[in-house]
Amino acid sequence: MTGKPGEQPQEEKVPPAGVEPAGDAERFGPLTLERMSKEDGRALLVYHLSEGPAR
């Protein structure tokens, strides 16, 4: 909360357990790509058709 009147708190995007975000989302075509890495270090690419990540 920044304390400004009427301002809604920013919802913090917390990744689920077992993944780490690896950077900002990339957009191409109808998709947004979120790069993550799994617990064992393997890359996990999550593609979203909607605007931004689905949580």
Added chain:
Amino acid sequence: MSELRFNELRGEQVAYAIDRQERTFLPDRGHCPLCPTHPGGPQTEIPLPAFEIVVFDNRFPAFTAPQGAAEVVVYTDDHDASFGSLPAARAEALMWVWRQRYLELSARGDVEYVYIFENRGVEVGVTLHHPHGQIYGYPFLPPVPALELAADVRLGGCAPCALIERERRDGERILLQNEAVIAYVPHAARWPYEVHVSMAAHRASLLECEPQELRLLAEGLQGVVRGYDALFDRPFPYVMAVHQAPTGRKTDSPTPGAGHLHIEFYPPLRAPQKLKFLAGSEQGAGTFISDVLPEEACVRLREAIGRAG
């Protein structure tokens, strides 16, 4: 890491990935590694409660850096779906995923050929039923794409372009067409219900396709797969093989851009309950012997595609 050995008699590489012997084999749906991870449930490969399309490095890879890549492409979080049942927008999105993966893997110095494919059905050796495909980044040019490039030389130009022209002239083996794509049973099909889905215009790879062409490619592919499922009124097993330009990363490979994006389907069924096996002639002599004429297969598939709608 897999080991490559060159088979002198065949003139081709053989990859040994011995860890794959222990890979997950036909788990029950409660332990599907490609399903989302639900609260209280087992951890899967995808630690998300829901997803649309995901790609990850194969846990049991045939190839790994610095000698290639092996990825799994999960089409949907719906365990019971199939490529054919995906909403049109999802199938179109998958084409963009394929394109993005081709772009990224092509840029790697250890990848000579990006091969996108899907194995569907236990009849072709599927070990996980959840709808998915794979991508191999081969560290060499595999024999089948190499043969296609040799066909370009033999025919004095793009072989797929010449074959499309021939099919259009003949007319009797065309299954469906739209503004960007033509699907046909090849004149010399090796599998009973083999289908090729080609970009009608010369497009070396997914990178050369316009956005609407990717949409129309997805539409054509889904039309074929739905027709397959209607043919014998059952989920139709197949290998779906995406062929496009090699990356040209290795010094002894053809120029990047050679190739023509097309997708080949190799379905093993020759009748509702009968499989076409690769037996003596196919394996020992390299000559397919087919029970079904391509023109007959095309008539049946056209009718099935019409029924599937």
